Amino acid sequence: MDLYAHLQELEGELHQCSTRTDGERLAQLLADDFVEFGASGHVWGSRAEVIAGLRDEVFSARSMSEFALKVLAEGVVLVTYRCRRTATVVTAGADSLRSSVWREEEGRWRMVFHQGTPVAEL
Numbered sequence: 001m002d003l004y005a006h007l008q009e010l011e012g013e014l015h016q017c018s019t020r021t022d023g024e025r026l027a028q029l030l031a032d033d034f035v036e037f038g039a040s041g042h043v044w045g046s047r048a049e050v051i052a053g054l055r056d057e058v059f060s061a062r063s064m065s066e067f068a069l070k071v072l073a074e075g076v077v078l079v080t081y082r083c084r085r086t087a088t089v090v091t092a093g094a095d096s097l098r099s100s101v102w103r104e105e106e107g108r109w110r111m112v113f114h115q116g117t118p119v120a121e122l
Contacts, residue, residue: 004069007079007102010109015062015083023051031103031110039096039116061086064098075104083116095119 001009013019014029027047034047044050067081080099087093101113 003077004067007069007077007109008064008067010102010111011067011079011081011098011100012064014111015064017059020054020057020059023055026051026054028108029111031105031112034111035113037115039094039118058088058090060088060091060093072101077102077109082119 010029019025030047030050032047034050036044036050038044044053063084064081070078072078078099078101083096083098085094096116096118099115100111102109103112
């Protein structure tokens, strides 16, 4: 599998309910020094904070489009894409622009940083 397809698959996995509720799998995908700036404006300063926060999440299906990859350095990649979140009884549907930095560690790709930016409705 090429790097583009592999990282697209890993990003997609992080949008799945089964992954978001699996602390062990999240710990494999997120680097020890992971940080996230959420589309909500909330900052998650650690992997442990993200894992704990997702335990109580009301899941909303998401889809990706416009996926792109840029190699920043050997073993470090930036991915960007548009994400569509489906509405639930708790949250409205919304689009956001997403960016993630992935780093290869011991032959495995792990996310170091993620940011979601809301897309303004026209």
